[in-house]
Amino acid sequence: MSYQAHFKVWRGDAEGGGLRDFTVEVNEGEVVLDIIHRLQATQAPDLAVRWNCKAGKCGSCSAEINGRPRLLCMTRMSVFEESETITVTPMRAFPVMRDLVTDVSFNYAKAREIPAFVPPAELGPGEYRMAQQDVERSQEFRKCIECFLCQDTCHVVRDFEENKAAFAGPRFLMRVAELDMHPLDAADEAGIDRKRTAQEEHGLGYCNITKCCTEVCPEGIRITDNALIPLKERAVDRKYDPLVWLGNKIRRRGQ
Amino acid sequence: MTQVERQAWDVVVVGAGGAGLRAAIAAREQGMRTAVICKSLFGKAHTVMAEGGIAASMGNVNEGDNWQVHFRDTMRGGKFLNHWRMAELHAREAPDRVWELETWGALFDRTADGRISQRNFGGHEYPRLAHVGDRTGLELIRTLQQKIVSLQQEDEREFGDHEARLKVFQECTVTRVLKEAGPAGGDGARVAGVFGYERESGRFFVIEAPSVVLATGGIGKSFKVTSNSWEYTGDGHALALLAGAPLINMEFVQFHPTGMVWPPSVKGILVTESVRGDGGVLRNSEGKRFMFDYIPEVFKDKYALTEEEGDRWYEDPDNNRRPPELLPRDEVARAINAEVKAGRGSPHGGVFLDVSTRMPAETIKRRLPSMHHQFKELADVDITAEPMEVGPTCHYVMGGVEVDPDTAAATGVPGLFAAGEVAGGMHGSNRLGGNSLSDLLVFGRRAGLYAARHAADVGADRPVVAAADAAAAEAEALRPFSAEEASAGPAGGPVENPYTLHQELQQAMNDLVGIIRRHEEMAEALHRLAGLRARARRAGVEGHRQFNPGWHLALDLRNMLLVSECVARAALERTESRGGHTRDDHPAMDRAWRTVNLQCRLATEEAQAAEPVGGAANGPVGVGDTGLAGGAASGAEPVAEPGLGGLVSDQSGQIALARKATPPIRPDLLQLFERDELVKYLTDEELSR
Incomplete structure (x- = not known):
């Protein structure tokens, strides 16, 4: 059942680094994180990797496997051919700290905004009454484990560092949608216009609904369809967004 | 001493799970400048793994529920070893703590009339667990995290700085609680701060603070098969011991009955109790629902005796008794263990847990989405079509820092507090499912509140960290980089790989102090622990201090070895079976042991001279004839760490045991039980009071 797999793992720090080759044992039922741990225990004790629950619930072990943003703990080795070289690199959209560990403070800064x-x-307290069907929309977004893979893959920031200041990213635009759809959120009464700020302060207009975020979400949250597009639609009467305008036009034509 | 960064805060919270974050919120709301220190990223704590729910007697689903019923269930679940006052406060305050989460944005599942829905769980008389599908812990953490962010937003508006009064130091590890300097530095000395390192850079820091709240969770990483994450290395337990505070109830370790057993790499990962709460049943290889054969005497009248009655209970709980799959966790775990041992296990050494024949596929996906996902992704098993294979996994430690129930203050160390899994007493010998998340909120809040009050009372008279202590803590933390020196020294030997030592420790605890225990095996465990301790002093690491997991593990080994010894010594001493402590050689519960808590302290030469082991004065009549095994001091050599609680490096151990009488239960609380039930638990002397 065991075999020797060929891995390339990025090692280095902010100064630079590169892919290192490893040959390492793989057993039945293992995931990529198991292999990284085996490298630590047997070949590279100082190999840096974030992880925590090892069950896809905490969102710590985000990295890129063969260039695709994935959780290391939820990527089974059985999806690869035994002869395949598996390349593990840190998330590309965030600055490297060491090896597979990146500086994700961008996300914590956005959360505060x-x-x-x-x-x-x-x-x-105790007086809240909400129907299940009314909380379900926001509940879907609260499944988010904050792995930041959607932030990593979103091309608005992945290839354009300069957009980071003006763009909250899918995770935090979804957070705006979640609050906006919360049945009892009293933002309006407090003078907070979540729809307008989504557009003007959090960069919703940068999103051109390519659904890359939805594709990488390990929780299967339909970020684009259920959070971002509805948020765009809700924001549209406040501000012109060409994509929503176009979307509406196409839909009407179909009817 | 090199230049170590120093900062001053009012309250330091070590740990950012449910208890730590709730404590931080409470301390900050008291106006205290509060620092939270956690090993992972903010929001990644092990609390996210809690699946089933938060126990709180809101009575939303069954109006018969109230705090007294919850109290009663909790005491029963803990086999009456719980600190009654903690169980009382917990049951009384849990509903307020849940409702408060809603005002911070939590979105629980709803009842038809729009209230918070509540589900059935093992040991709870009524549907009591507020839940969000099977990801309740994630909802709890995210809500507390977002509340903290909102407090930081307030501070930003007021002071122009998000972190003016509440800061999270993420990916940092605390290695020592520091106390004040000078002649008062001995017994009764006040807490002065903490020493730690940044995991990213390896830089050391000292945070000075008059109050320190330990909220570090549990110890599961000392066992091979565990549902716990890497963070669960018993840090807070060890920090308390090293600071001079005692632990209690360390022999009680909960093995959750249902962990995954296959594939090997996920062995131990939790399968939520909700699977059974919602109708899942346990079967052996012969297809038999074996739990009916394992209903213990004390619970005989509370559980269904036939499958038909058990099945009716899901629809009509008022006129039927619950199925025995919902017995407390210790009972179910032992039953599974026995079935496997008797050769009636599943192919991979567990038993079958089946929902596929009990509910439509769509219902399963809606009610148990994480479980469906987890088995699909990790084991290639579709739980809507086939049974899961499950077996016991080390899940939770009931034991922990001995605390004052009302204030969460640790014993004998002013300024030190503990809440959540790291605190002992609340759950007695066994915790009920759902009582953990509520524990975190109830006692997290109390710890933060009283830590804040302590800091306010200290005022300008703040304790000062002894420079020598900080230097000693630094030397201790750096030792793995100079393992060659220890290797060449008088107690020499080869430089050891910390990963290897960890694996051997996990194997020893799993095999010898696991779910079923016997005298010889635990004695052997203590022997192996002594050997590992000697070798751990030569644990060496390569590379540098920047994000170096080998170094981190080498430092964590100290904590795991200390805590493992507590478990093994206390388990060896308690010659009965109760809750999360099952002795093959003493299979019955012994009422005389109900009045005894085993207290673990760091064994120092002075302590051993002042307090000879034995503790017979407190011991129950007829038990404990062997005296205490803990920390015989012969030949003990204190290690060279001047000023810090020195670890005794000899073979006989680092932990001294003492027997402490459990506090008598308040009469009005005892009256909540029928006398027929109390006679099963209480001693004749207690009954005649």
Whole structure:
């Protein structure tokens, strides 16, 4: 059942680095993170990698496997041919700290820019009443494990560093959508216009719905269809967005 | 001493799981400048792994529920070893803690009338667990994380700095709690701060603070098969011991009955109890629902005796008793273990857990989405079509820092607090599912509140960290880089690989102090631990201090070895079976042991001279005839760490045991139980009070 696999793992730091070759044992049922751990235990004790739950629930072990953003703990070795060379590199959109570990502070900075849930003034703790069907939309977005793979893959920032200041990224635009769809969020009463700020402060207009974020989401959240497009539609009466205009036109034509 | 960065805060919280974040919120809301230190990224804590829900007697699904019923279930689940006051506070305050989460943006699943839905769980009389599918822990962490961000947004508006009063130091590890200097530095000395390192850079830091809250979670990484993440290396338990605070109930380790058993690389990963709460059943290789054969005497009248009655209970709980699949976790884990041992296990050494024949596929996907995903992705098993294979996995430690129930203050170390899994007493000998998340919130809040008050009371009279202690902590942390010196020294030997040592430790604890225990094996475990401890002093690492996992593990080994010894010593001492402590050689629960808590302290020469082992004064009549095994001091050599709680490096151990009487349960709480039930647990002396 065991075999020797060929791996290329990026090693280095902010100064630079490169791919290193390893030949390493693989056993039945293992995932890529198991192999990285075996490298640590047997060949490279100082190989840096983030991980935590090893069950796809915490979103720590994000990296790129053969160039695709993936969780190391949820990528089974059985999806590769035994003869295949497997290349593991750090997430490309974030600065490397060491080996497979990147500086993801961009995401924490963006999180702080989104105004928090505003509790309704007239309801005390225990008095909230919401229908299941009304909470389900936001619940889908709250499945997010903050692995930041969607942030990593989104071409708005992946290839254009200069866009980072003006663009919150799919994860945090989805957070705006989540709050906007929360049945009891009292943002309006507090003078917060979530739709307008999505457009004007968090860069919703940069998104041209290529759905790359949805494709890499390990939780299967339909980020584009269920969060970003509806948010664009809700924002549209506040601000002109050519994609929504076009989308609406195409849809009408189909009817 | 090299230049170590120093900062001053009012309250330091070590750990950023549910308890740590709730403590930080409470301390910050008291106006204290609060620092949170965590090993992972902010928001990645092990709390995200909690699946089933938060136990709180809101009575949304069954109006019969109230705090007294919850209290009763908790005491039963813990086989009456729980600190009654913690169980009381927990049951009383849990609903408020859940409702508060809603005001911070949490979105729980709803009942038909729009309230928070509640589900059934093992050991809980009524549907009591507030939940979000099977990802409740994630919802809890994200809600607390977002509340912290909102407090930081407030500070940004007020001070122009998000981190003015609440800062998260992520990917940092604390290696020592520091106390004040001078002649007062001995017993009763106050907490003065913490020493730690940044995982990214390897840089050391000291944070000075009069209050330190330990919220570091559990110890599962000392066992081979565990549901716990790498962070669970018993850091807070060890930090408390090294600071002079005692631990209690360390022999009680919960093996969750249902972990994945295959493939090998995911062995131990949790399969939520909700699977059974929602109707899943356990079968052996003969297809038999074997749990009906394992209903213990104390629970005989509370569980269904036939499959028909058990099945009816899901629809009509008022007129039927619950199925035995929903017995407390310790009972189910032992039953699975026994079935496998008797040769009736599944192909990969577990038993079958089946929902596929119990619910439509769509219902399974809706109610148990994470489980469906987890088995599909990791084991290639479609749980809507075939049974899962499951077996026991090390999940939770009931034991922990001995705390004052109301304030969460540790014993004998002013300024030190503990909450969540790292604290002991709340769950007695066995924790009920769902009582962990509520524990985090109830006692996290209390720890933060009283830590803040302590810091306020200290005022300008802040304790000062002894420079020598910080230097000693630095030397200790750097030791793995000079393992060659230890190797060449008088206690020499080859430089050791920390990964190898860790694997041997996990194997020893798993095999010898696991779910079923016996005297000889635990004695052997202590022997092996002594050997590992000697070798761990020669654990060496390559490379440098920047994000070096080998170095991190070498430092964590100290904590795991300390905590493992606590577990093994206390387990060897307790000659009965109760909750998460099962002795093959003492299979029955012994009422005399109900009045005894085993307390673990760091064995120092002074402590051993002052407090001879034995503790017979507190011991129950008729048990503990062997005296105490802990830390015989002969030949002990303190290691060269002046000023810090020195570790005794001899073969006999680092931990001293003492027996402490459990506090008598308040009479009005005892009256919540029928006398017929109490006679199963309490001693005659307690009953006659």
